[in-house]
Amino acid sequence: MTNIAGLFAQILNGVQYGLLLFLISSGLTLIFGVMRVINLAHGSLFMIGAYLAYVTAAATGSLWFALPAALLGGALFGALLERSLFRRFREREHLDQVLLTFALILLFEEARAALLDNQFHSVAIPAALDFSVRVTSEFSYSAYRIAVLGICLCVAALMFAFVERTRVGSAIRAAAENAEMVDLLGIDASRLHTLVFAAGTALAMLAGALAAPLQSVYPGMGDGFLIISFVVVVIGGLGSISGAFWAALLIGMIDTLGKAYVPQAAGTAIYVLMAAVLLWRPAGLFARA
């Protein structure tokens, strides 16, 4: 019976990983889709969120302050980055954007090394959630992970509601489909970009803060997430939040279950999927026709 319990656990892990991935990828797909800017430093934002959680937890003794700190700090930081740097990058060639954001990765890593260090650090799970929930007699699951699942689902629901129901949200969807339309509709493009970038940054940092107790914080932790989120964006379709959602879940499941049951193939399984999608539906599995 432990096999079934193990399977449940892995499935939940897969969903949880997928949801974290969604938080990161949704920002990325919006920034690509709306602003048409390549941001390789997006993974670094995840890292910054995680280290922020570490520092906040160490300073205040509790992880709870880290979440709003990551969200608000992320939004402010993102707005600042957009207004000061990315606004200028938009006009540039892809090559320039790749290199500029790559430089940001290096500088962020260096800043972290200067302010803190280059070490691994573990972050404690908040005491209130440091237990296991008994689901069945055989199977318990970490309460913290369940909380992460819940928080991510709430954020996802809020995002959907915002993008589908509000005026700003439809502006974002319009901009993702057709950049020129935004100007024609009389929407202030620069404000929209700042908003999108701030939101994307906040989400990535929130994901980092949530992930910190689960995987420790360490240099370059954003790298893995960066590339996988690119895969999510390719599979889900550029600019599509729902696409990113389902693609992230799919990839989260494949990656987690793969690592648990077929470790040798796990690393490449996702890319094989991406190759298949590129062959069959280059616009993305979940993109609108």
Place this chain on the structure above:
Amino acid sequence: MTAILQAIGLSRRFGGLLAVADVSLALAVGELHAVIGPNGAGKSTLVNLLAGELLPTAGSIRIDGDDVTGRGNWRVARCGVGRSFQRTNLMPQMTVLENARLAVQARVSARGLLRTLRRDDASVSIARIALSRVGLAESADRIAGTLSHGQLRQLEIGVALAGQPKVLLLDEPLAGMGPEESETFATLLRELSRDYAVLLVEHDMDVVFAVAHRMTVMLDGRVLECGTPEAIRASAAVRDAYLGHSV
């Protein structure tokens, strides 16, 4: 006259919108067939369908009897279709000659691609012929981006000619031109219609009526009427829908 390009029952749907509905037409060498209609009538979509840029949702296209439906734009181009674009779509940082030569080069075999430029006199002569046909012979070595608007429109056609097509699809070649330039262009179009099967999409009615041998009027994606310019001019239906009371 045998038709070299035949479109039969072409339709193209975009989601809920039927942009082109059941359009049939035939083009023959020596004939200029004009397609007119108000904005949104489906003219550009029709050109894109014939050029292979878009896949029709229904209908077929034959070139010289060969069914080319769904082949994709570069294959259709190789079957002898040259097109010019409504918005100038060239290589602005290359010279006029280089632009034209690239079009000639499309037909070179894989092994031929390893020939160096210097040895490539054949392509250069074909390109020069195409350029002199459109009146750009002296500008051959100028950077394309420095040309005037009118010259760019000439180059658009020149590049299409350089591919040595049998069919020419011209999408609003007179866009943005003044009256004298339009006159010269009309003469060019008349000359071209002798050697090629020309499909002309245009808004300038003076030019259209002066050069067309046949006309198709489109409205809301459908063919409203098809016939000689005189018949079209006389048609009440066309007048009501599009031309207005005096032509």
Place this chain on the structure above:
Amino acid sequence: MRCASPRGNLALALAALAIAAMPFYASPYHMQLASTAMIAAMFALSLQLLVGGAGMVSLAQAAFFGIGAYAVHLLARVTDGAPSILLSLPASASIAGLAALLIGPFALRTRGFFFLMTTLAFGQMLFFVFHDTSLGGGADGVFIQRPVLGAFGVALELTRANRPTVFLLLNLLVLTVMYAALWWLMRTLFGHALLGIRANEDRMHAMGHDVLRLKLAAFVVAGALAGIAGHMAALNDAFVNPELLGWHRSAEALLIVLLGGIAALHGPILGAFAYTLIGEIGQSITERQRLVEGLVILAAVLLLRNGIAGIRLPT
């Protein structure tokens, strides 16, 4: 992408002679540094074919570089002992080119952003192949036997004393041949078609060019050339590890191309030497290598619009 003017070619030839003469005036350390720069130049030249030639910004190039390096190791396992360089060099080129041929049809279905992301992902996939499996030495890499510089029993014996000189001259030879080959390729109709794709891919389609096939050919040639560069790196270091395939390496190659100037074929050579020099100077000033690199990138992108090759000396 233009080729160097006659004056520029003369300058390059003189520089090559200066390098060839290094055994007479330079220390082994500096000769080794020159070798490193030349290998970086080979790698960047392979990328220049894609970026400056066809306008394809790829983040997978390091994967082909790494495959070329690992091919030396794999070949040694097959030949049961150090292979001849006459075998290992073509092998590296072929295996890397083959990898590009397998990935190309998928990656080239995308353009622009998507192409960048796709090449990034495929590059990482290849990284994991070497990182997670026992194909190479796994995550730590593996020491390899250097290919034999000769064949059929006749070989140049490498000693500690002559190694820097031999490698210097060998790398110079390979770099020169590679540069000459690309110089010729860009003068063919194929090279010009690539430039056309870079200028306006859509029009090239409309003209009747089989753009996908042209891009694939460029991708494969570039992959093979990167494999050659990787081979020379493996020969140099006698060590290979998965980091060679990492996308950070691809990004660095892009930087070198930009630094030297995308518009010129000889740009990567200038960029590689400049980058190596800056790295040397940086290392002597500070330990914060990432900071140095980050600042170099910012300076190159924000200040040097046309790269070093674009700097016009007052006549």
